[in-house]
Amino acid sequence: MQIRHSxxxxxxxxxxxxxxxxxxxxxxxxPPPPQVxxxxxxxxxxxxxxxxxxxxQASEQVSIRSRVGGYLQxxxxxxxxxxxxxxxxxxxxxxxxxxxxxxxxxxxxxxQSTLTYAQSEFDRVNTLVKSGSQTVSTLDDRRKELQSAQAxxxxxxxSVERAQLDLTYSKITAPLSGRxxxxxISVGNLVQSDQTELTTIVALDPxxxxxxxxxxxxxxxxxxxxxxxxxxxxxxxxxxxxxRLGDRDHTKFGGTLNFAENTIDQATGTLRARAxxxxxxxxxxxxxxxxxxxxxxxxxxxxxxxxxxxxxxQNERVVYVLSPDNTVTTKSVRTGPKLYGYRVIRAGLTGDxxxxxxxxxxxxxxxxxxxxxxxxxxxxxxxxxxxAQEAVSAAGAAK
Numbered sequence: 001m002q003i004r005h006s007x008x009x010x011x012x013x014x015x016x017x018x019x020x021x022x023x024x025x026x027x028x029x030x031p032p033p034p035q036v037x038x039x040x041x042x043x044x045x046x047x048x049x050x051x052x053x054x055x056x057q058a059s060e061q062v063s064i065r066s067r068v069g070g071y072l073q074x075x076x077x078x079x080x081x082x083x084x085x086x087x088x089x090x091x092x093x094x095x096x097x098x099x100x101x102x103x104x105x106x107x108x109x110x111x112q113s114t115l116t117y118a119q120s121e122f123d124r125v126n127t128l129v130k131s132g133s134q135t136v137s138t139l140d141d142r143r144k145e146l147q148s149a150q151a152x153x154x155x156x157x158x159s160v161e162r163a164q165l166d167l168t169y170s171k172i173t174a175p176l177s178g179r180x181x182x183x184x185i186s187v188g189n190l191v192q193s194d195q196t197e198l199t200t201i202v203a204l205d206p207x208x209x210x211x212x213x214x215x216x217x218x219x220x221x222x223x224x225x226x227x228x229x230x231x232x233x234x235x236x237x238x239x240x241x242x243x244r245l246g247d248r249d250h251t252k253f254g255g256t257l258n259f260a261e262n263t264i265d266q267a268t269g270t271l272r273a274r275a276x277x278x279x280x281x282x283x284x285x286x287x288x289x290x291x292x293x294x295x296x297x298x299x300x301x302x303x304x305x306x307x308x309x310x311x312x313x314q315n316e317r318v319v320y321v322l323s324p325d326n327t328v329t330t331k332s333v334r335t336g337p338k339l340y341g342y343r344v345i346r347a348g349l350t351g352d353x354x355x356x357x358x359x360x361x362x363x364x365x366x367x368x369x370x371x372x373x374x375x376x377x378x379x380x381x382x383x384x385x386x387x388a389q390e391a392v393s394a395a396g397a398a399k
Contacts, residue, residue: 035370036359038322042304042376043351046339049293054211058202058286059276060176066092067169069193072185079182082282083174083201090172090183090198092191097170101163104156111149111156118142118149178203179282202286205279209243209255211292212270221257221294241275243290245283253277253284257294303351304342306380310335311360319349320356320363322371328356328363341380 070092077089122142128134174180181200185191191198213221221239239257255277264271275292277284284290310333311318318330333348349355356363357376363369 033326033368033370034359034362035372036356036363037374038354038371039357039374039376040354041345041349041351042340042342042378043301044304044340044378045299046302046304046344047295047299048337048344049295049339050217050337051291051293052211052213054209054290054292056284056286056288056290057208057210058178058204059206059208060178060203061200061286062175063200064089064172064175064198065194065196066090066172066191066198067193068092068097068166070096070170070191072187072189072191075183075187077180077183079180081180082178082204083180084177085174087174088171089174089180092170092172094167094170097163097167101160101167104159104163108153108156108160111153115146115149115153118146122146172198174201176201176203204282204285206276207279207284207286209241209275209277209290209292211273211275212265212268213260213273215264215269215271218260218264218271224295239294241292241294243275243277243284243292245288245290252293253279302336302339303345303349304340305345305349305355306341306357306376307338307343309355309357309360310343319345319353320360320365322354322356322369326368326371328365328367328369330365340378342376 072090073093074091075089076091077083077087083089122139122145125134125139125142129136129139178201181202183199184197190196225239241255241257242252243255244252255275257273258276259274261272305319309319311320313330313332316332317335319333320328321331323329331348331353334346336344336346338344354371354373356369357374359369
């Protein structure tokens with residue numbers, strides 16, 4: 001009986017051991033390949049765009065001052081309103097100028113009467129000299145009086161013109177169309193000629209955008225302008241630009257580069273440039289920051305992929321490429337700027353590869369994967385820099 005019991009115990013132990021071995025074998029089975037999304041890169045015609053941060057400034061700005069002195073009598077605008085060229089803004093008390101004009105007019109009448117008398121006297125004496133009744137010296141005296149009367153008339157006419165001009169200047173009008181600032185002096189205050197600032201006006205349409213270009217990209221723009229038969233410093237080379245406002249604003253305003261300074265700043269290594277934009281709705285305001293994009297090249301065919309498909313391997317950028325047997329290999333790539341929500345690949349891809357676009361963290365070179373094929377849209381609208389700082393970082397990555 002004891003032997004049978006030992007045999008039964010041994011059998012149970014063997015069965016338990018076999019079960020343990022089967023469980024261990026099952027645990028050691030290879031897990032299935034990770035599932036990743038793969039797609040072909042986007043291949044399309046593009047133009048490289050460089051992005052810069054800058055600020056809008058009024059294309060024209062004027063400080064309003066009076067050309068004549070006097071006491072301010074009226075203000076004929078509302079602070080901050082839009083004004084047109086020629087609109088009356090201020091009026092200085094005109095009574096002193098009206099008096100001066102009337103006095104100058106009276107003096108002109110006296111000078112005219114004196115000239116008429118001097119002319120008749122000269123003509124009379126001249127006739128008498130010819131008949132021998134008057135001497136030549138008397139004729140010379142009358143000639144001097146006539147010339148003096150003519151000069152006095154010219155002086156009186158100039159006085160009238162000056163008085164009339166001062167009277168006109170007592171009404172101060174807008175020298176340009178734009179938005180006016182608040183009035184800086186109130187009615188009843190003394191306005192000093194050419195000194196007292198009354199207000200300012202800025203032109204809003206068109207409006208200018210100023211930004212700084214580094215030396216490397218400056219040379220690219222100059223070369224592009226030359227290929228188009230233009231010169232960068234002469235009208236900006238005719239390069240087209242666009243600007244966006246706000247951190248997440250998709251609206252772009254189109255303009256043209258129309259000026260570049262003639263000297264590079266030695267301290268910063270940059271050149272100040274200016275773009276001009278039509279602004280009929282006055283959406284763009286002086287002082288606003290914006291992100292301007294400039295076409296940095298002519299049109300060419302490029303390969304574009306999402307940023308999340310690019311990994312870092314020491315000092316280089318790599319992309320995971322799927323082989324026909326679903327094995328992952330790496331390819332080194334050289335990246336360019338970001339366009340249409342994708343990263344431009346300068347070198348390393350032809351556009352025919354199947355690359356891993358999602359699940360990059362689950363793959364490694366030489367490993368097999370379970371691919372799920374997806375198609376990348378021509379544009380990635382969800383991938384827009386959220387802040388101006390991100391835009392600067394994206395531009396820096398493109399260098």
